[in-house]
Amino acid sequence: MTETQDLPPLLDLPILATKKPLLVSTYTQTEPKKDCEDSLKELERLLETLGIPEGLKEACPMRQFNAATYLGSGKIEELAELAHKNGCDLIVIDDELPPAQQRNLEKLFHLPVVDRTEIILEVFAQHAKSREAKLQIEVAQIRYELPRLKRLWTHLSRQRGGGVNQKGEGEQQLELDKRILRKKLEGLQKELEEVQLYRNTQRRARERSGIATFAIVGYTNSGKSTLLKALTEADVLIEDKLFATLDTTTRKYRLPNHQDILLIDTVGFIKKLPHTLVAAFRSTLQEAMSADILLHLMDASSPFVEKQAEATLSVLKELGAENKPMITLFNKADLVEDPLILTRLKLTFPKSVIISALKKEGFDLLIEYMEQELSARRRPLHLNIPQKDYHIVAEIERRGLILTKEFENDSILIKAELPHDLAQKLLPFQIKAEEIS
Numbered sequence: 001m002t003e004t005q006d007l008p009p010l011l012d013l014p015i016l017a018t019k020k021p022l023l024v025s026t027y028t029q030t031e032p033k034k035d036c037e038d039s040l041k042e043l044e045r046l047l048e049t050l051g052i053p054e055g056l057k058e059a060c061p062m063r064q065f066n067a068a069t070y071l072g073s074g075k076i077e078e079l080a081e082l083a084h085k086n087g088c089d090l091i092v093i094d095d096e097l098p099p100a101q102q103r104n105l106e107k108l109f110h111l112p113v114v115d116r117t118e119i120i121l122e123v124f125a126q127h128a129k130s131r132e133a134k135l136q137i138e139v140a141q142i143r144y145e146l147p148r149l150k151r152l153w154t155h156l157s158r159q160r161g162g163g164v165n166q167k168g169e170g171e172q173q174l175e176l177d178k179r180i181l182r183k184k185l186e187g188l189q190k191e192l193e194e195v196q197l198y199r200n201t202q203r204r205a206r207e208r209s210g211i212a213t214f215a216i217v218g219y220t221n222s223g224k225s226t227l228l229k230a231l232t233e234a235d236v237l238i239e240d241k242l243f244a245t246l247d248t249t250t251r252k253y254r255l256p257n258h259q260d261i262l263l264i265d266t267v268g269f270i271k272k273l274p275h276t277l278v279a280a281f282r283s284t285l286q287e288a289m290s291a292d293i294l295l296h297l298m299d300a301s302s303p304f305v306e307k308q309a310e311a312t313l314s315v316l317k318e319l320g321a322e323n324k325p326m327i328t329l330f331n332k333a334d335l336v337e338d339p340l341i342l343t344r345l346k347l348t349f350p351k352s353v354i355i356s357a358l359k360k361e362g363f364d365l366l367i368e369y370m371e372q373e374l375s376a377r378r379r380p381l382h383l384n385i386p387q388k389d390y391h392i393v394a395e396i397e398r399r400g401l402i403l404t405k406e407f408e409n410d411s412i413l414i415k416a417e418l419p420h421d422l423a424q425k426l427l428p429f430q431i432k433a434e435e436i437s
Contacts, residue, residue, distance in 0.1 A: 018090040021047060021055035022083045025094035026062045026071070033059055036094075038304050039271060043094045046119050050126065056086055069108065070101045076108050083111060092119065096274060099147045117144060117274040124277065132195045135188055140277050142185045149177050211252075211399065212374055212419075213262040215291035217316065219308035220268030222299040223331040225249075227357040228265045257371055259401050264291060271311040278318060289319050293373050294326040300342060300354070301335035309349070325376075327369050328352040334359055375401070378417035382431040385412045392426065 023043050027036035036059040044057065058079060066072055070093065071079070083091065090112050091105065097115040105113040121141055128134045216224045232251040249265040294316075298309050316322045328349040334356040336342055346352050353369060355362030378400060385392050387410050396402060400418040407413075418426065 018052055018055075020086065020088045021052060021090040021092050022079065022086075022088040023047075023055060023057045023092045023094065024060060024071075024079060025058070026060045026065075028062050033061075035307065038307065039094055042271065042304070043092065043116060043119065046116075046123055047092070049123050050119070055088060055090075055092075056082065058082070068101065069104045070095075070097060071105070076105070080109050080111075083109065090114065092116075094272075096272070102148065116272055120270065120274055120277065132192070132199070135192045135195060139185065139188050139192060140274070142181050142188070144274070146178065146181055146185075149174055149181070211260055211262050212293070212377070213264060213291045214293050214295050214370065215264045215266055216295045216297055217266050217312060218268065218297035219299065219302075219312050220270050222268065222297045222302075222308070223357045224265050224268065224297050227295075227297060227329070227331065227355075228263055230357050230360050231363075232263060255367060255371060255374075257401055258397075259371075259374065260398065261370070261374070269312045269315045271307065273311070273315060278315065289321045291321075291324065292377065293370070294321070294324045296326050296328045297331050297357075298328065298345075298349075299332050300330035300345060301332040305345070306348070325373055326351070327366070327373065329366065330354045331357050334361065375417055377419065379420055379423040380415070380417050381423055381426065383414045383416065383426060383429045384431050385414060385429055386410060387412060392429070395422070396426075 023040050025036045025040045025043070027033050037057075040057045040059060044054065048054075060071070060075055060079075062072075062075075069076060079091070082088075088111070091109050091114070093105070093113060093115045095115060096117040097105070097113070102113055102115065121137070121144060124133075124137045125141065128137045216227055218224055228249060228251060232253050248267065251263050252260055253263050254260050296309070296312065298305055298312075302308060313322060316324075328351060330342060330345055330352060333342060333354045342354055346354070351369065353362055353366045355366055380403075383396075387407075390412070393405075393412055393414065396414060396416050396418065399422055400416045402414060402416045404415040405412065413431070
């Protein structure tokens, strides 16, 4: 194999060929077993998204984690017996494993072992559509695989031949592969920087336009794309799958008060979102950081809704966007059988709206809240604009909210709510309070 040849496909290990996986999650005395079981169900849905058949699920109590093998020796023997007895051909650990632990577990189980991060990366890889998303995923995959390369070359001899300092075939191949991957990573990062420069240019253009932006954020499969489509008729993919869409979509929307805004659909969040993905998708997630107002969408019909909200808020905090103005939306309310669930959620999350994005229910109150948030960001002004400067009126119509407009002689008298930067710019046209009849 030369440096110009390809490596074995990244992450194309035993995941997609498995016939029956064994899913393993752990919990301690300070963690409820139910949380562990909920996490296993979500891991099962991730595997389902990859087309992997249903397997066994084991929630394991842990007193302490083994530094070498993650699980204790007794638990490994018990799980290995369970796996072989039931014909399982893959072990999936519901956590991120260091490379050494992963290799040690494979030796003890005599089966391939993958972790939650590897599953999520594979899901992302299958659903990336845009050039930027594909580049981001490939960068994350390489960063994940670099310390794990030894596993790809177990078929090569690692015996030293000849002198003490000579390296075996496997070690030589390993060093060569790492060089190839690092070189590839360098090239991908340069490509990604170019794409991100273009995205940053688009973002700055939006900011200069002064149009307020609302970023739709939330847990994966909470209905973000459905909401965007319901409000704007945007042509976006909608599927009942985790991470059905990864690409950011931006659409203009005109509120009933005739004010234009931008709605941005961002990538979904998930519990234990790998840091490699947070880093790789930072430019995409930047949309949430730079938006004026966040629409936090929650799947009210999910039994894990509050845990999912915690995961979303945790990622927003990591991005530095936790203090953004936020409207919380309880979506899929039509699927909630117990009304007390919605009552509890509304008490927990202030400034919230119950909606069904699919049925377009609850939108009147949502839009009212959106207009209120915009109003809170604006300054009321009475203005006297000369008719020869009508371009100023056009800017007010585009960026602000005109409450009244009257024509008097050669002037246009306007009462409006304006963004603070535009209000400051138009102070020379302000009518003083004593001049208002």
